[in-house]
Amino acid sequence: MTGDQTERIAILDFGAQYGKIIDRRVREHRVLSDMFPLQTTADEIMQKGNFKGIIISGGPNSVWKEGAPHVDDSIFDCGLPVLGICYGFQLLNKHFGGGVTRESLRADGQSEVEIDPSCPLFDSLATTEKLLLTHGDSVSDTTVAPGFKVVARSRAHVAGISNDDRKLYGVQFHPEVDLSVNGAKIFDNFLYKVCGCTGDYSMESREEACIAEIRSIVGEKQKVLVMVSGGVDSTVCAALLHRALGAERVTAVHIDNGFMRFHESAAVVESLNAINLKVHHFKCAEQFYKGKVNGRNGDGQTLDQTTEPEAKRQIIGNTFIHVKDDVMEELKLDADQYFLAQGTLRPDLIESASALASGHADTIKTHHNDTALVRELRDKGRVVEPLRDFHKDEVRQLGRDLGLPEEIVERQPFPGPGLAIRILAAEGPYMCDDFPSTQIRLSQIVRLNQKAKDAEEEEARVSILPLLHGFDLATVIPAECELTATLLPIKSVGVQGDSRSYSYVAAISSDYEPIPWKGLEKLAGLIPTLLHKINRVTFVFGGSVHSRVTDLTTTHLNAETVEKIQKADKAATDTLFRHHADDAPDARHLPHVNIQQMPVVMLPVHFDRINGETSVKHSFCLRPFMTSDFMTGTAALPGRDIPEEMVHKMVDRIRTANPEGTSRVLIDLTSKPPGTTEWE
Numbered sequence: 001m002t003g004d005q006t007e008r009i010a011i012l013d014f015g016a017q018y019g020k021i022i023d024r025r026v027r028e029h030r031v032l033s034d035m036f037p038l039q040t041t042a043d044e045i046m047q048k049g050n051f052k053g054i055i056i057s058g059g060p061n062s063v064w065k066e067g068a069p070h071v072d073d074s075i076f077d078c079g080l081p082v083l084g085i086c087y088g089f090q091l092l093n094k095h096f097g098g099g100v101t102r103e104s105l106r107a108d109g110q111s112e113v114e115i116d117p118s119c120p121l122f123d124s125l126a127t128t129e130k131l132l133l134t135h136g137d138s139v140s141d142t143t144v145a146p147g148f149k150v151v152a153r154s155r156a157h158v159a160g161i162s163n164d165d166r167k168l169y170g171v172q173f174h175p176e177v178d179l180s181v182n183g184a185k186i187f188d189n190f191l192y193k194v195c196g197c198t199g200d201y202s203m204e205s206r207e208e209a210c211i212a213e214i215r216s217i218v219g220e221k222q223k224v225l226v227m228v229s230g231g232v233d234s235t236v237c238a239a240l241l242h243r244a245l246g247a248e249r250v251t252a253v254h255i256d257n258g259f260m261r262f263h264e265s266a267a268v269v270e271s272l273n274a275i276n277l278k279v280h281h282f283k284c285a286e287q288f289y290k291g292k293v294n295g296r297n298g299d300g301q302t303l304d305q306t307t308e309p310e311a312k313r314q315i316i317g318n319t320f321i322h323v324k325d326d327v328m329e330e331l332k333l334d335a336d337q338y339f340l341a342q343g344t345l346r347p348d349l350i351e352s353a354s355a356l357a358s359g360h361a362d363t364i365k366t367h368h369n370d371t372a373l374v375r376e377l378r379d380k381g382r383v384v385e386p387l388r389d390f391h392k393d394e395v396r397q398l399g400r401d402l403g404l405p406e407e408i409v410e411r412q413p414f415p416g417p418g419l420a421i422r423i424l425a426a427e428g429p430y431m432c433d434d435f436p437s438t439q440i441r442l443s444q445i446v447r448l449n450q451k452a453k454d455a456e457e458e459e460a461r462v463s464i465l466p467l468l469h470g471f472d473l474a475t476v477i478p479a480e481c482e483l484t485a486t487l488l489p490i491k492s493v494g495v496q497g498d499s500r501s502y503s504y505v506a507a508i509s510s511d512y513e514p515i516p517w518k519g520l521e522k523l524a525g526l527i528p529t530l531l532h533k534i535n536r537v538t539f540v541f542g543g544s545v546h547s548r549v550t551d552l553t554t555t556h557l558n559a560e561t562v563e564k565i566q567k568a569d570k571a572a573t574d575t576l577f578r579h580h581a582d583d584a585p586d587a588r589h590l591p592h593v594n595i596q597q598m599p600v601v602m603l604p605v606h607f608d609r610i611n612g613e614t615s616v617k618h619s620f621c622l623r624p625f626m627t628s629d630f631m632t633g634t635a636a637l638p639g640r641d642i643p644e645e646m647v648h649k650m651v652d653r654i655r656t657a658n659p660e661g662t663s664r665v666l667i668d669l670t671s672k673p674p675g676t677t678e679w680e
């Protein structure tokens with residue numbers, strides 16, 4: 001064992017989206033943690049320090065698949081307490097002779113879990129807790145490992161097992177994320193009641209640690225080029241660099257990639273100059289539209305011909321680096337003397353499946369600041385990313401500590417690839433063989449508040465109702481309210497069971513008023529658990545949609561589509577922040593207090609066409625989203641989290657901004673998981 005006697009927790013990382021939140025939670029409880037590769041033995045762990053317990057994370061794999069990653073047997077026999085989370089729980093159950101199977105009902109989202117508070121892990125909790133589940137594989141009463149007792153349940157699934165004598169615990173839910181309301185208490189119980197930690201670690205000033213790191217990487221003489229978007233992360237990063245190195249050694253560059261919001265770049269440069277951060281501004285839209293994965297003269301499609309979301313992201317990410325090289329030439333900066341600095345955060349690295357965050361995570365989306373070219377530069381030691389261990393809420397706090405003005409610190413995030421990921425490009429509909437059957441099933445589900453209209457519908461219900469475990473849709477949506485469901489032949493990116501999903505979108509509509517928002521929210525949770533090919537549920541304003549959507553409006557990333565989305569985005573965002581002259585400021589409803597971000601997404605969907613009319617219009621989807629660290633979150637519900645009248649104004653104003661080109665306006669009701677914040 002090393003001389004350092006500070007108590008530690010070992011985390012075995014199986015590639016969970018939330019692995020790096022586990023270490024944050026442990027740290028917040030004043031205990032140090034170290035991440036280890038999957039197959040580390042108990043001996044190797046114990047030789048490295050004073051370890052008090054082991055946490056095994058979730059992950060995208062399935063324990064029952066051949067070749068699925070597993071832990072060394074010694075982990076469960078070494079006498080240290082173990083907490084297995086999701087995949088970790090499934091591994092534990094399997095290791096001790098239990099079973100894990102893929103079920104027809106999956107779970108993705110905050111759920112009510114029944115727990116046994118006499119279990120030390122759940123001490124001081126209520127018998128029912130709201131916790132986040134995201135899994136397709138499950139353990140049931142008949143497949144619990146011998147020697148373990150069930151200490152938590154969610155519907156038909158076992159959600160927690162324990163063997164108190166051996167201090168082995170497994171939970172199907174994720175106590176580490178914000179959507180698990182009392183998750184922090186579960187960590188507290190594990191660390192203090194189960195592992196017997198005393199809490200001997202205190203967080204040093206993170207600001208000082210960042211400054212020391214910057215100085216040690218950059219040294220005495222070299223300089224940095226910092227890429228600034230105007231967002232919180234890059235501004236905090238630039239402020240740290242100034243403090244660490246002094247203004248003369250820092251050159252800040254803002255790039256207008258053609259996908260910024262309306263007049264955004266000019267406003268960014270102005271606001272950064274106002275806090276004495278001098279920024280060079282480059283307009284490069286054409287370079288981005290014509291960018292290719294392998295650079296300007298490479299092969300393959302240009303961005304304005306590309307529809308696949310990951311390909312879009314890769315081209316944009318690589319073009320950022322090519323543009324950076326051009327900028328350095330133009331500013332006559334010697335590349336050997338300069339490091340590249342970026343405001344990369346922990347979630348960017350997790351979702352891009354960067355080795356810096358985890359060796360086993362699935363790529364949910366490639367963040368533009370973590371593409372192959374950036375990784376190459378990182379391997380050469382030429383990148384400075386002082387915020388790479390931070391989450392958004394922690395960066396905001398650091399920004400405040402650095403004295404940055406509240407209007408910058410509180411800015412809503414805006415992704416580097418900007419509006420490019422909010423324009424869903426399309427050349428044709430996405431319809432697999434399962435499209436018609438998914439549409440039929442979807443229509444049956446949204447009609448569950450009605451009497452079955454015929455024997456066929458009655459029969460279909462026989463296979464759906466048992467999956468609902470007694471839930472009656474008519475208790476949340478009145479029988480007079482008839483809902484229509486339209487399956488859209490588009491794909492949107494989601495995150496389910498720690499894997500990337502790319503699936504259909506459900507669009508619900510109705511002529512009934514008032515709109516039954518709470519019932520719709522319930523449906524949005526239910527539909528993806530029953531229909532695995534749907535990861536997003538929306539509501540369409542403007543009355544029932546009567547015709548099916550079977551083709552799409554051909555859409556590419558270019559100046560024309562950008563202008564269209566800019567207008568819609570401005571109309572909605574100005575309404576959210578009450579920038580319209582006729583919206584009186586209202587102190588009771590400051591929506592941005594709850595709503596952390598509101599993407600406005602452009603869909604290649606033209607509803608309500610008659611007589612074979614061609615698809616030429618677009619629809620826009622509002623995505624008001626509530627979260628603190630963006631790893632999980634919920635949709636803001638009209639009437640509860642955002643004033644309903646404000647949402648109707650957004651709808652009207654989007655239509656007015658482009659009356660000929662706009663078909664319908666929608667609102668996204670999906671939580672993360674199963675959806676992500678952005679649509680792609």
Ligand SMILES: Nc1ncnc2c1ncn2[C@@H]1O[C@H](COP(=O)(O)OP(=O)(O)OP(=O)(O)O)[C@@H](O)[C@H]1O
Nearest residue numbers: 227228229231232233234255342343413414415416
């Ligand atoms: N238009 C841009 N010009 C220059 N650099 C950019 C631009 N957009 C993004 N970047 C770089 O990529 C990094 C990641 O972008 P990201 O959007 O996650 O962070 P941010 O813009 O700083 O903060 P926020 O998440 O609040 O928008 C930024 O910190 C910045 O270094």
Ligand SMILES: O=c1[nH]c(=O)c2[nH+]cn([C@@H]3O[C@H](COP(=O)(O)O)[C@@H](O)[C@H]3O)c2[nH]1
Nearest residue numbers: 366367368413414415416417630676677678
């Ligand atoms: O700088 C960025 N580059 C990207 O490529 C990128 N993709 C998503 N985001 C932002 O990250 C947060 C989480 O988004 P998702 O739930 O869609 O993954 C949200 O705030 C998103 O806006 C990005 N930011």
Ligand SMILES: NC(=O)CC[C@H](N)C(=O)O
Nearest residue numbers: 058059086087136137497
């Ligand atoms: N989040 C997880 O660990 C998921 C485990 C497994 N992939 C499942 O879907 O059940």
Ligand SMILES: [Mg+2]
Nearest residue numbers: 229231414415
């Ligand atoms: Mg940004």
